[in-house]
Amino acid sequence: MSGVKEIASAIIKSINGGDTLTTIRIGAESFHTDTVKIASVLLSKKLGGIYITTSRPSSHILAELEETKTDLSDLYFIDLVSMTVGGKTDDPRTLYVESPTMLESILLNISLLERRLKAKKRFVMFDSVNGLSIYSEARVLKEFINVLGNSMRIKEIYSMLMTVKEQTDEELASALQLLSDRVIGE
Amino acid sequence: MAKKEVTKPITLDPRGGRPRDKCVTYIEGIDRILNGGIPIGNITLLAGTVGSGKTTLAMEFLINGAKAGETCCYISVTEPSSKMLSNLQTYGFFDDALVKEGKLNIFDLTVINDRLGVERLDGTYTAKDMEALLGAFEDIVDELGVTRLVIDSITAVCYQLPDKGSIRNFIFRLSQFLSTFGCTTMLISETVVDSNVQTYSIFGVEEAVADGVVLMGNIIRQGDLLRSLQVVKMRGTKHSRARHLIELTPIGLAVVPLLKWGQDGGQAFT
Numbered sequence: 192m193s194g195v196k197e198i199a200s201a202i203i204k205s206i207n208g209g210d211t212l213t214t215i216r217i218g219a220e221s222f223h224t225d226t227v228k229i230a231s232v233l234l235s236k237k238l239g240g241i242y243i244t245t246s247r248p249s250s251h252i253l254a255e256l257e258e259t260k261t262d263l264s265d266l267y268f269i270d271l272v273s274m275t276v277g278g279k280t281d282d283p284r285t286l287y288v289e290s291p292t293m294l295e296s297i298l299l300n301i302s303l304l305e306r307r308l309k310a311k312k313r314f315v316m317f318d319s320v321n322g323l324s325i326y327s328e329a330r331v332l333k334e335f336i337n338v339l340g341n342s343m344r345i346k347e348i349y350s351m352l353m354t355v356k357e358q359t360d361e362e363l364a365s366a367l368q369l370l371s372d373r374v375i376g377e
Numbered sequence: 378m379a380k381k382e383v384t385k386p387i388t389l390d391p392r393g394g395r396p397r398d399k400c401v402t403y404i405e406g407i408d409r410i411l412n413g414g415i416p417i418g419n420i421t422l423l424a425g426t427v428g429s430g431k432t433t434l435a436m437e438f439l440i441n442g443a444k445a446g447e448t449c450c451y452i453s454v455t456e457p458s459s460k461m462l463s464n465l466q467t468y469g470f471f472d473d474a475l476v477k478e479g480k481l482n483i484f485d486l487t488v489i490n491d492r493l494g495v496e497r498l499d500g501t502y503t504a505k506d507m508e509a510l511l512g513a514f515e516d517i518v519d520e521l522g523v524t525r526l527v528i529d530s531i532t533a534v535c536y537q538l539p540d541k542g543s544i545r546n547f548i549f550r551l552s553q554f555l556s557t558f559g560c561t562t563m564l565i566s567e568t569v570v571d572s573n574v575q576t577y578s579i580f581g582v583e584e585a586v587a588d589g590v591v592l593m594g595n596i597i598r599q600g601d602l603l604r605s606l607q608v609v610k611m612r613g614t615k616h617s618r619a620r621h622l623i624e625l626t627p628i629g630l631a632v633v634p635l636l637k638w639g640q641d642g643g644q645a646f647t
Contacts, residue, residue, distance in 0.1 A: 290601045295622040299631045326599070331638045338636065 239310030406632020425593030
């Protein structure tokens with residue numbers, strides 16, 4: 192499986208099949224564009240979502256999503272990048288986290304945002320696990336992913352852990368596989 | 378027909394017994410940690426370092442109580458009440474009407490002292506001053522029907538007491554009458570960190586007399602400061618002893634368990 196269409200349809204199948212947590216593996220070359228396309232497909236299927244960005248400012252992702260002409264009224268962002276790099280931090284649908292080391296803030300912010308989601312079927316897109324690994328030790332990251340995954344299972348929010356194929360070492364990949372219901376994009 | 382077997386729920390409290398009535402803080406994470414809230418009439422020492430969120434937590438405790446129809450009182454020791462009132466405007470969960478309706482009362486200790494004539498040049502209370510001050514607190518709680526009280530900070534009051542015996546006596550007497558009135562109280566304790574060890578109070582007496590101790594602090598994670606909270610003791614309720622992360626959000630305090638690996642390995646508790 193390589194094309195974004197196949198990945199998107201595998202995600203839809205996974206949601207309909209009752210999965211709650213998946214790891215999505217995408218190659219570095221098309222990672223950013225494919226991730227935005229997947230979000231757009233889910234929104235067009237009337238899912239509401241929270242997009243967590245650790246690798247690019249949310250304003251960039253929002254601009255790309257606006258180009259797809261998808262209805263973005265039920266999409267919110269948690270941005271771990273903009274405050275660190277002094278970017279734009281005034282978007283009303285975005286909660287900004289001061290530093291990518293503040294992992295617990297992500298969980299808190301999901302709790303705040305999930306109350307705003309209108310759709311019955313909801314998703315969390317975590318873009319990307321690799322972005323966080325720059326700032327956190329492997330054991331902290333694994334613990335966080337474990338807490339995040341189980342927390343989303345309890346909330347019954349479909350969660351996607353986006354990973355860059357080339358940047359994911361074996362240890363992290365096996366930890367993700369163990370936690371996930373399914374790995375898409377292998 | 379055989380009698381249907383009913384599975385009894387497992388009780389998680391090994392002590393069993395009847396739970397005490399709780400003063401619900403309406404701060405979601407805090408009530409979860411405290412198994413429903415603070416037992417009514419308890420005196421809790423809210424101990425923490427500078428900037429750890431003590432005053433915000435205490436204020437939300439009072440504001441939430443006032444919104445629920447209780448009469449709440451804040452005694453400011455370290456800053457003028459006018460300054461505290463203007464700081465309150467910055468909280469999204471604050472409502473001016475609570476003050477106007479007399480649900481949230483803010484007193485300035487220096488004003489109380491002036492009225493009692495106990496302000497001394499050397500800054501030390503005599504036994505007579507102490508009695509007068511306790512009497513004034515009792516009058517406020519009794520006459521207004523206060524059910525939630527915050528003294529910010531007890532440390533500043535203790536500095537004016539001559540010795541540890543007087544501090545113990547003062548807090549013990551305070552807790553006695555507050556408990557009688559069913560007034561749930563938070564005493565804010567300013568603490569410092571010495572060689573990575575955080576104490577519960579400056580004088581080392583307050584925590585022994587209080588019914589509960591909640592420790593707040595800052596954790597350093599790769600240079601960033603994270604606010605933390607941990608309930609060390611709370612008489613009359615089963616509670617979590619895990620360390621939690623707190624964040625000040627526009628809708629109030631938010632609490633989440635701290636990552637276990639994220640608090641060790643060179644991360645000091647300051």
